[in-house]
Amino acid sequence: MATDPIKQRLRELLATLAPEVSGSGSTADLTSRVARAIGRPRDDVAWLVLAVVTARLPERQSVIDLRRAIALDGAEPALRDIVSAARRRAALRAGFEPRVRILQGETLVDVQHTARTGLATGIQRVVRMTLQQWSAQHEILLVGWNSRLDALRMLTDRERENAIHGTDRDAASAVRSVPEVVVPWESTYILPELAIEGERTSRMLALAEFSRNETAVVGFDCVPLTSAETVGVGMGGAFGKNLAAVARFGRVAAISEAAANEYRGWVDMLGGANLAGPTVSAVVLPSDVGEVDDDGLERAREALTIEDLPLLLCVGSHEPRKNHLAVLAAAEFLWRKGHRFSLAFVGGNSWGDTEFKTQVAQLRRLGRPLTTVTAISDDILWGGYRIARATVFPSFNEGFGLPVAESLAVGTPVVTSAFGSMREIAAAGGALLVDPRSDADVARALEDVLFDDAVNEKLRAEALARPKRGWAEYAAELWEVLVDGSNSVPDDRATTGRGER
Known part of the structure; x- marks a missing residue:
């Protein structure tokens, strides 16, 4: 008999929020136990509950709405509503609802575009050369998004190969369904490429603002802001959505001092919206000497x-x-x-x-x-x-x-x-x-x-x-800034705009 996806998700939540509590029993029993584990209204827990029960990373307003519902009506009624909605959706998608796995203490690298493209210059080259170093030196999980761009998933073997080496340009065609989505929690989420899809960036924003994850991004440039006349129609708005998400991130590692100055200027502007913005560092790209016979x-x-x-x-x-x-x-x-x-x-x-x-x-x-x-x-x-x-x-x-x-x-x-x-x-x-x-x-x-x-x-x-400075040196410096630097963020930066703890 197939596993009930809603019960599986509630058990996954319990194992994270209250590992000492039993994960057996009916959906109603599990809902009551999760509600007790939620306790007072908190943005970070509201984000996690929505991500796990719905199998979709939530957008900002959904997190706020759930936190308010918990404050007004209590955790159990609010949770029952979410579970009921998820149950109805599961019934409509019988047999196609994914499992959910919470990832704790991991380093996730989001390479949705690089894993699925045959492009090999610019951003894709930087990502692949970095991944070749990181995959050999560190424990990382390469992730992408589902077809609706509303949930994270592990890459397939073919996508992983293409993300790292660029040798399988048809990797995306092999993805048919997503049996499991992943939700990072108390982990590090790294975006080393440019994300401009609206569905993706809106969920990145809420992840960065509310979840208990460290967030970091490689900053390539702010061209759509500083040289808007040179980019395609629609790119300015799409890049603005990207920046709206990055505004909630913890760290930006710009690829040059010039790019870092652009990002620092933008961070200064965020004060007008009472946002601290990310810490910006320059990790300059290498001067690689590729081999050829x-x-x-x-x-x-x-x-x-x-x-x-x-x-x-x-x-x-x-x-x-x-x-x-x-x-x-x-x-x-x-x-x-x-x-x-x-x-x-x-x-x-x-x-x-x-x-x-x-x-x-x-x-x-x-x-x-x-x-x-x-x-x-x-x-x-x-x-x-x-x-x-x-x-x-x-x-x-x-x-x-x-x-x-x-x-x-x-x-x-x-x-x-x-x-x-x-x-x-x-x-x-x-x-x-x-x-x-x-x-x-x-x-x-x-x-x-x-x-x-x-x-x-x-x-x-x-x-x-x-x-001379190669990709090994660049990747090591980038890791130090984006991952090892997570404990160097001042306390007043660590909580600004990140929701109630």
Whole structure:
């Protein structure tokens, strides 16, 4: 006979709130015992009760409503109403209601998007390289969300593999049903990726504000706030919902000092809503030196170069913020001056890339040595960095600018923007800084680095002399800030906005 899902959840609650109390008996008996364990109205317990009995992480107002109901009518009547509603829902979904498991004292890493995507640049690269280190060094549980984005679950083996290594791009297609959802309690919840789905972020908000969990997030940038004109329609609002949740988190580890300053400025603004906001630290991304053998270098030449011409490499998606139209304009200026070189773009298509694609097609019709690649292996990426005469990254705003650091790490000069995280990365040498809004400035720097041997050699020497810092060091520092740093939060920060204890 199948286990009654409601009774299973009530027993799970009892085992957590009152482990000394018997978990046997009828639903009514279990409801009465849980009600006695709830005691006085408390936001944290109300959050847990809702999460477990409904098998859904609650939203903020639901927690407040339950706490008020307990205060007005008592715990048992309020709990009976929730149990009855859950029972009706279970009857409608006969055979498909999940079990609930409370996770205590664990470290949960939420990689919903990374586990289900084939993307391998930017955020996904940071997440995967970090997980490779953490999974080898620490006890972590990788979690995602159900199809409704209202409950956490453990990843499947295929999703876990894709989250860590990016080798199973169809992992999401294997998820059919969720037999068990998980509820963190007195654990650490880490979000190392960007979450912008409304259902997901609204539940993250309540988890961070009310539950007895430490919460931490990797902060990539605040571009939708600081450069809203460069992001897609709807992204600003979605990012605002993300920030509404992060405002209740305990810690943010920004990927650069520039990104940390953006988050600190935002935290200062939260005082107007009487929110303390998270503690913000900078854990700067590494300057990784990816490995590639001779075969990989040859594959990179075949994929990226044209007619053995000197290669100018541009890595990144084609969204307007990356400023690839300026790269095309500067390249065409140099081609018209008679310079011979090839230009390769490596990166996925994205919103707002219609004009980029149109101009690429026009330049190809003119016979320009230009290629675009949307999906490549690591050996082609790292081979491309090594065989390039130079790389170009004139973005308008970046949380870090990973292609700048990666190119410099292998000794290849970069032309990049003269502000923000890009200037921060370039400070140790190896780059020419430009005004990305000036096509002439970009073209001048590209001409110097591509065709002035003295400039190129000087920049290469500077790049090779830069201090090296890999993913192992980054992951260790990130863990220290996000997990080990949980006891360093001042007492007055630990309770602000977290509900009644």
